[in-house]
Structure formats: C-alpha cells, structure tokens
Amino acid sequence: MVHIKTNEEIALVRESSLLVSATLSEVASFLKPGMTTHQIDVFVDKFIRDHGAIPSFKGYGGFPFSACISVNDAVVHGFPNNQEIRSGDIISVDVGVFKNGFHGDSAYTFAVGEISAEIAKLLTVTRESLYRGIEKAVAGNRTGDIANTIQDYTEKQHGYGVVRELVGHGLGRNLHEDPQVPNFGKKGSGAKLKENTVIAIEPMINLGTKDVFYDKDGWTVRTKDGKASAHYEHTVAVKKNKAEILSSFDAIMANEKKNPELFSDY
Ligand code: MG
Ligand code: MG
Secondary structure (H helix, E strand, O other): OOOOOOHHHHHHHHHHHHHHHHHHHHHHHHOOOOOEHHHHHHHHHHHHHHOOOEEOOOOHHHOOOOEEEEEOOEEEOOOOOOOEOOOOOEEEEEEEEEEOOEEEEEEEEEEEOOOOHHHHHHHHHHHHHHHHHHHOOEOOOEHHHHHHHHHHHHHHOOOOEEOOOOOEEEOOOOOOEEEEEOOOOOOOOOOEOOOOOEEEEOOEEEOOOOOEEEOOOOOOEEEOOOOOEEEOEEEEEOEOOOOEEOOOOHHHHHHHHHOOOEEOOO
C-alpha cells in the first residue's frame, strides 16, 4: 500500500533527508586515503545522534552499522571495517536518518585520490541517471518510466550493468514502503505515481556485468566480475509537474571540491 503524504509530513521527510545530506557533506570534508570506513561509520552515528535523530539503518533487519559503506566492487550494504582507504578507491556512503517520526535516505559515491577516466565516467553517468530518473517522478507517470529512463541512459547508451536484485522504494514513517522503484523496466509499467508519494530513487550501476552476489557477511552486495559499482540516491516527493528533491547534493559537492584528497572533476 502506498502512503500519500500531507505537505506537513513531506516537510518532516525533508528535514530528515537534509540531515542525511549534512552528514554526507561532513564526510566529504574529511574523507582521505589512510582512513578506515569504520571511522566514517563512527562519525555518521555520532553526527546524527548529536542532531537529535537516530540512524535508520542501525539494527534495521539486523544491519549492525549506522552507514552502509561500499568500496569499489561492493554495490550496496557494505559493512564498515578497519581496512584503510587507498587512493583510487570509490566509496559509496549510504545513510538514513529517523527524526520526528519520518525517515530520509540518500547516498553518494566519493572518489578518493586519483581515479581512472573509466571510473570517473561511471560516476558521472550514474549521478546523471539519477537526475534523469527524478525528472520522471511526476504524478500520472509510473515507476517504470523512472526505471526505463535510468536503464536506457546507463545500459543502452553507456553499456553499464544495471543491478536487478535491488531497487529504490517508497519511504516515510517506514524506511521501506511501497512502491518499489526499480532502475530497469518498461515505460508505462509498474505502480502509478500519485502526487505527494515520497520515494527514494537510487541507481546502482556497474562498470561491467549487472550480476551480483552476496558476500559471506550476508549483507554486502558485490559485482560478480569484481569491477566497480556506483550508487547515488535522493529522497524525492512526487508532484504534478516537477518532483521535489528532499535531500541535496549541493553541500556535498561543494565540500568534495574543497577537499584536495577527493576527485571532483565530474
Ligand atoms: Mg539509502
Ligand atoms: Mg534507499
């Protein structure tokens, strides 16, 4: 069942989503080679709690951490650990916040140090595919219109692999609500979008094969061919003419540009 939100409820989702964005923009300011993803997780947990909120992911379905941190061939749901981040790594940081009874959910993939042109292009195209998908999140369209736009741009136009096993989702009082929002599918298929439905759109795009497997930790999703994967996510409200993006990459991108340890030329 899809929960249609009131404007007041959407304002609360925006507040939670912007706290996610603020968290990720802090990460953009200090991320550098030599750190561990565990250090990022500790920061994320403290920053969210210091702002009077709860990390949505901690304990969700048994997930043991506050951030999903997925490095290189890890697609999503990566476990933070004590391995040092190296120049050339790409790090997807996915964060959820629960505040005032509502969740916000957003993710950003950072490139540390020097990365190849091939990886830089994967990031550019994946981020662009998110915004192209968001353009389709208007009342009267269907989830398949978002899905097809993302798939067409990433898979057909750029030859990347679109992950089939994981999808975007509605959210609000619950972290995952209906409808499902895949990144692949036919135009005109799927649930019809109504005004004030809130969804997380989150393309998970692989440099090589679309095929993935679960790591032995039971959570981390990895590409089968070991090639890199990118992930960007916004929480958005469906509106009549133009979707409202409730999270924001503005401060993240500004801090990414200011941080000399991050690649930001995309
Ligand atoms: Mg997320
Ligand atoms: Mg999500």
